[in-house]
Amino acid sequence: MIISKDLFLLGDQDYLRLPNKDEKRPQGPNMGRPNTAPNHRVDSTAVNFPCLLTDQRPLPVHLAFRGISVSVNGRSILQDVDGLVRPGQVLAVMGPSGCGKTTLLNCLSGRLKLDSGQIHFNRDPLCKRWKRKICYVLQQDIFFPDLTLRQTLEYQARLRLPDVMSPAQKMQYVDHIINVLELNNCQDTIIGDYLKRGLSGGEKKRANIACELLTNPSLMLLDEPTSGLDSHAAHSLMTTLKRYAVSEGKTVVITLHQPSSQIFHLCDKLLLLCNGRTAYFGDTCKVVDFFSSVGLNIMPHYNPADFILEQIKGHSEIRQKVIKAAEDARKNKDYPIELRCHDVPYITEKYDHKILPPTHGPYPSLEQDALNQMEPDVRRLWLDTHSHASSSVSSDTSDGDCYFSWPTSFWTQFKVLSQRNFQEARPRMLSKLNWVQTIGLGILAGLLWFQLERREEALHDIQGWMFFSTTYWMLFALFGALSSFPPEREVINKERRSGAYRLSAYYLAKMVGELPLTVTLPAVYHLISYPMLGFHSPLVFLTLLCFLLLNTIVAQSVGFFIGACCMDMQVSITISALYTLATQLFGGYLATNIPPWLTWMRYTSMVHYAYQNMQIVEFSDGLPILCAEKSKFAICLESDHIPVSSILEAQGTYLPLWANTLVLMGFFLVFRLLGYIVLRYFNTPK
Numbered sequence: 306m307i308i309s310k311d312l313f314l315l316g317d318q319d320y321l322r323l324p325n326k327d328e329k330r331p332q333g334p335n336m337g338r339p340n341t342a343p344n345h346r347v348d349s350t351a352v353n354f355p356c357l358l359t360d361q362r363p364l365p366v367h368l369a370f371r372g373i374s375v376s377v378n379g380r381s382i383l384q385d386v387d388g389l390v391r392p393g394q395v396l397a398v399m400g401p402s403g404c405g406k407t408t409l410l411n412c413l414s415g416r417l418k419l420d421s422g423q424i425h426f427n428r429d430p431l432c433k434r435w436k437r438k439i440c441y442v443l444q445q446d447i448f449f450p451d452l453t454l455r456q457t458l459e460y461q462a463r464l465r466l467p468d469v470m471s472p473a474q475k476m477q478y479v480d481h482i483i484n485v486l487e488l489n490n491c492q493d494t495i496i497g498d499y500l501k502r503g504l505s506g507g508e509k510k511r512a513n514i515a516c517e518l519l520t521n522p523s524l525m526l527l528d529e530p531t532s533g534l535d536s537h538a539a540h541s542l543m544t545t546l547k548r549y550a551v552s553e554g555k556t557v558v559i560t561l562h563q564p565s566s567q568i569f570h571l572c573d574k575l576l577l578l579c580n581g582r583t584a585y586f587g588d589t590c591k592v593v594d595f596f597s598s599v600g601l602n603i604m605p606h607y608n609p610a611d612f613i614l615e616q617i618k619g620h621s622e623i624r625q626k627v628i629k630a631a632e633d634a635r636k637n638k639d640y641p642i643e644l645r646c647h648d649v650p651y652i653t654e655k656y657d658h659k660i661l662p663p664t665h666g667p668y669p670s671l672e673q674d675a676l677n678q679m680e681p682d683v684r685r686l687w688l689d690t691h692s693h694a695s696s697s698v699s700s701d702t703s704d705g706d707c708y709f710s711w712p713t714s715f716w717t718q719f720k721v722l723s724q725r726n727f728q729e730a731r732p733r734m735l736s737k738l739n740w741v742q743t744i745g746l747g748i749l750a751g752l753l754w755f756q757l758e759r760r761e762e763a764l765h766d767i768q769g770w771m772f773f774s775t776t777y778w779m780l781f782a783l784f785g786a787l788s789s790f791p792p793e794r795e796v797i798n799k800e801r802r803s804g805a806y807r808l809s810a811y812y813l814a815k816m817v818g819e820l821p822l823t824v825t826l827p828a829v830y831h832l833i834s835y836p837m838l839g840f841h842s843p844l845v846f847l848t849l850l851c852f853l854l855l856n857t858i859v860a861q862s863v864g865f866f867i868g869a870c871c872m873d874m875q876v877s878i879t880i881s882a883l884y885t886l887a888t889q890l891f892g893g894y895l896a897t898n899i900p901p902w903l904t905w906m907r908y909t910s911m912v913h914y915a916y917q918n919m920q921i922v923e924f925s926d927g928l929p930i931l932c933a934e935k936s937k938f939a940i941c942l943e944s945d946h947i948p949v950s951s952i953l954e955a956q957g958t959y960l961p962l963w964a965n966t967l968v969l970m971g972f973f974l975v976f977r978l979l980g981y982i983v984l985r986y987f988n989t990p991k
């Protein structure tokens with residue numbers, strides 16, 4: 306592992322500076338101090354992680370949770386779960402499938418409300434400011450599949466590292482994280498998905514962790530990071546994590562399914578869950594003794610992780626015995642004092658900071674005696690009134706929640722997200738298939754309506770080309786937006802949950818970043834098919850193109866809005882199909898004699914406005930349409946050509962060009978705004 310000594314230093318997203326040669330690692334509680342727990346097999350001195358020094362040093366987290374109970378849909382998932390983990394330590398949460406490991410991590414990350422219980426970071430309850438210091442590596446690896454690993458990390462760094470860092474420093478940090486997680490060989494490989502082969506499972510896991518490590522978190526929550534990895538990859542990943550925790554004073558909580566003995570012993574603390582209840586909490590190295598104390602003895606050379614899981618998956622009598630013993634252990638003197646303060650009332654309502662103001666501290670009645678029993682490091686963290694969170698609680702907020710600020714400015718977020726949107730959407734929107742489809746269809750339309758005469762007999766055909774063009778690009782844009790949004794939403798939700806950027810920046814960037822891609826294919830289609838029709842006015846060509854593109858981006862807005870509203874793809878496809886079919890029926894080409902009580906439907910059809918505008922431009926600015934010998938237009942009795950007004954009147958009422966344009970722009974704005982409101986207030990990530 307190559308780690309340059311002069312790597313820049315990342316602060317607590319507030320302040321950065323490069324290290325002096327003589328500078329030592331910060332000596333906060335456990336910061337940079339090898340953990341001395343007996344089961345550590347990692348030589349932390351062999352690793353030189355980037356030194357993250359600040360005036361306000363990244364605060365090590367002493368995480369304590371007590372009496373956590375959670376129920377979902379009336380079903381109890383967690384009951385009275387306790388745990389404690391200190392900076393530089395790894396807490397393993399283990400238990401059979403479905404016992405509540407992920408639920409516990411969701412609680413600790415603040416994504417799930419508690420029925421009762423307390424979660425404290427040093428002396429503060431969990432609040433927004435603290436949430437920014439947590440990284441939560443999900444079980445699923447959620448990425449944009451077409452970006453390479455390096456591109457993914459670079460965008461993350463540009464979005465999530467503070468503006469005070471120069472772009473070069475951010476890239477240096479990306480290099481470093483790639484080195485730390487041994488991702489050098491695959492940094493230019495695309496992430497991939499089930500259709501396109503990209504990173505391997507293990508590499509994806511590392512990539513997932515790398516994205517989160519970029520933010521220099523104080524607390525790392527990892528949900529089964531070793532699942533799906535072979536034993537070597539799993540061990541290497543865990544060793545890396547352990548080294549990182551020790552050398553950087555990070556607090557790590559990790560869920561594990563069936564770890565090898567080596568991995569098991571890398572963990573300092575163990576929380577064993579059984580049906581949502583605590584079956585053991587304490588030092589990992591003491592779990593075998595705990596099981597022996599209840600008469601369950603491990604065979605020699607047996608993996609302790611396998612042994613304890615087998616026991617609690619066994620007979621219900623054994624399970625009850627273990628759970629009872631774990632309950633009794635809470636009364637022991639060596640049970641952590643932070644978890645033993647039963648004189649403090651639990652929060653009984655849904656977890657709410659307003660009920661217990663953070664300025665009270667976690668355990669307001671914690672006596673001096675109890676504080677004295679804490680280890681010195683822990684006590685210092687506990688009493689550290691200069692912590693970021695503590696200070697911000699008292700000074701920056703009025704509602705009891707901690708101060709929250711974005712890592713980067715709106716402008717940075719907008720710029721980076723626009724670039725990323727463009728890069729991510731380009732292979733999808735300008736795929737080979739789409740090019741073939743567009744060029745093929747442009748040629749086909751051009752051949753079908755080739756060199757049309759400017760006569761009344763060809764009027765229907767000219768209108769046919771216009772109507773076909775507007776409806777085709779409406780469908781293309783609407784369904785394109787619809788199908789691309791659900792997978793994108795996963796990534797956006799993940800990033801929004803971790804507080805990476807403002808929704809407004811993303812939303813604006815999506816519009817701007819995708820705009821050149823959205824208009825490219827309709828423009829190519831128009832460029833091919835329109836001249837083949839035999840019309841040669843450049844002005845008409847350009848004006849028609851503008852209305853075709855306006856219609857396309859309006860349709861995209863509608864698709865995006867429907868995609869934002871409906872979590873179920875089937876539902877969104879059905880709604881879109883209904884809307885687009887109705888839009889075509891009332892567009893003014895397929896049906897001209899609409900029953901009077903249904904004419905209002907015409908005003909909901911975006912195609913109607915675009916189609917009308919194209920006719921206005923073509924028939925007023927293009928060459929005149931000559932009357933047929935037996936014309937159906939009364940005007941032909943007086944004139945040899947048909948004016949645009951007569952053509953439009955034959956289809957019912959019509960609006961002037963500017964009014965149609967305004968309505969189309971109104972459609973665009975309203976649907977974009979509605980999409981934003983839905984994402985902001987209704988479909989917010991939990």
Ligand SMILES: Nc1ncnc2c1ncn2[C@@H]1O[C@H](COP(=O)(O)OP(=O)(O)OP(=O)(O)O)[C@@H](O)[C@H]1O
Nearest residue numbers: 377378382400401402403404405406407408409562
């Ligand atoms: N939103 C939910 N609605 C209904 N049940 C839920 C919900 N979330 C979790 N559960 C249930 O809670 C229990 C615990 O789920 P959780 O995902 O925490 O388990 P786990 O220990 O992480 O399992 P695994 O190891 O298989 O990932 C499961 O029985 C699950 O079905």
